[in-house]
Amino acid sequence: MTVIHPLDQETALSLLKEGVWAGASTKAYGNMVGTFGGVVAATLLNAVVSDERRMGEPVSLTVNFCASVVVGDLTVQTKLQRAGKYTQHWSLELTQNDQICATASVVTGTRGDVFAMQSAGAPDVPKFEDCTPIPEYPVKWMGRYDMRFVEGQPEFASKQHDPLGSPYAAVWLRDNPDRTLDAVALASLADCFFPRLLHIRGTVVPFATVSMTTHFLATPEDLAEQADRPVLGVVDGDRFQGNFHNQRMQLWSESGKMLAVGTQVVWYKH
Amino acid sequence: MTVIHPLDQETALSLLKEGVWAGASTKAYGNMVGTFGGVVAATLLNAVVSDERRMGEPVSLTVNFCASVVVGDLTVQTKLQRAGKYTQHWSLELTQNDQICATASVVTGTRGDVFAMQSAGAPDVPKFEDCTPIPEYPVKWMGRYDMRFVEGQPEFASKQHDPLGSPYAAVWLRDNPDRTLDAVALASLADCFFPRLLHIRGTVVPFATVSMTTHFLATPEDLAEQADRPVLGVVDGDRFQGNFHNQRMQLWSESGKMLAVGTQVVWYKH
DSSP, rough: OOOHHHHHHOOEEEETTTTTEEEHHHHHBSSSSSOHHHHHHHHHHHHHHHHHTTSSSSEEEEEEEEEEOSSSEEEEEEEEEEEEESSEEEEHHHHHHEEEEEEEEEEEEEOSOOOOOOOOOOOOOOGGSSOOBBOOOOOOOGGGGEEEEEHHHHOSSSSSOOSSSSSSSEEEEEESSSSOOHHHHHHHHOOOOOOOHHHHHHHHEEEEEEEEEEEOOOHHHHHHHHHHEEEEEEEEEEEETTTEEEEEEEEEEEEEEEEEEEEEEEEEOO | OOOOOOHHHOOOOOEETOOOEEEEEETTTTTTSBHHHHHHHHHHHHHHHTTTOOEEEEEEEEEEEOOOOOOOEEEEEEEEEESSSSSEEEEEEEETEEEEEEEEEEEEEEOOOOOOEEEOOOOOOGGGGSSSOOOOOOOGGGGGGEEEEEEOOOOSSSSOOOOOOSSEEEEEEEEEOOOOOOOOHHHHHHTSSOOOOOOOHHOOOEEEEEEEEEEEOOHHHHHHHHHTTTTEEEEEEEEEEETEEEEEEEEOOOTTTTEEEEEEEEEEEO
């Protein structure tokens, strides 16, 4: 009997016809309301990764979260907007009961052995094994990740922190159970950071990510070397204003390679 | 006689019917090949900003550059994918001769007077008036901006820098002629940075931005205070690998407010 990893189960899609896929959202990655945005992003990316028309590897993914994905059937529609010699551009829609829940765009690209350099360096942090797993939180998707904060573990409080906390955090992240790293897993890991607003205020107000962009920078060799080892997530936010704030993140391999980088904008109620 | 600013001229759209707009690309913002991506992004955003269905202000813009926009007529089609109490989600396509040149997504949002803080700070730099404008470059769009480098002005060379240069740069940017700042202008300013690859290598290889995301963080008060003054652009890149590299940017007001933040992924040939 083959055991299917929860991430693969949750992002699984059946081809109905070219560019139309059927999937289903379960409780496995449930969030406070609806399904964790990370697996929604991963499901959308999976529709392109699984497409026989695809050329090259994922380069960029933007997901716009329009409404909660809820437990039940979903449809992903993909449109190959334009294909060139080096890149393909895809537009996607995820619907439930004919209502748009998310839109996305994906760029795939042919990657060659050309000039390469990494100018950024990972922060110097304690090893995954030397860090403490977070306590159990009452949202299901968090149980699907082994999270170990190096810095900036959130402290929730009944009244707002004074002084305000820092939006910076560094945290080890690993699929639970372990899973070999690929672009689909990275797409979900990219959303594993709490809204920076919670870190600085300590209190929880209604919030939702409205748009998230991830750029994929890992080589096949990086992914092979990484295998099922944890990735280091580094996240920060810059400005919180008028019901929206930005946050930007990096995912690093254990050996210090930048695997993905991204940004998101988060709505908050008050 | 009213003089129309080149940016307003270049991004002007006529409503053909709901969600369908006619525009035209000229030589005013010409790039090495086709039209400068910044004004393509600004034109797309303008289709949402000009729509009578729009609620709220631009929060996020992602543009995927599929093919060059060339001198001539263009069509922008917008689809209001979903509208909630706080946000609207839009999908866009820009075509020329029925061929997709760019796709985009826009989130607009209602912004209120809620919790606000800016955790990031602008770098301490010399004033715009104390910096030297760049020499004239042989691409038309650069003449539409007064660019004054604080740090990281590119040095082009016939062979690759050894050691490689830094991808970091800080540069004052101002529409030329001056123009009052708004989201449409910010959308174009967000693309005014050269590919980081040119900065680190010094040599020019074929390149193209494939996807660009901008989050808008400015308050109406910031924009009013800023008026037609220059913005400070800060840009950096992290990893250059397999024909693609990321770069991330911030646009700051003269008084140190973060007006916009963004990321892009750039294709390079070798």
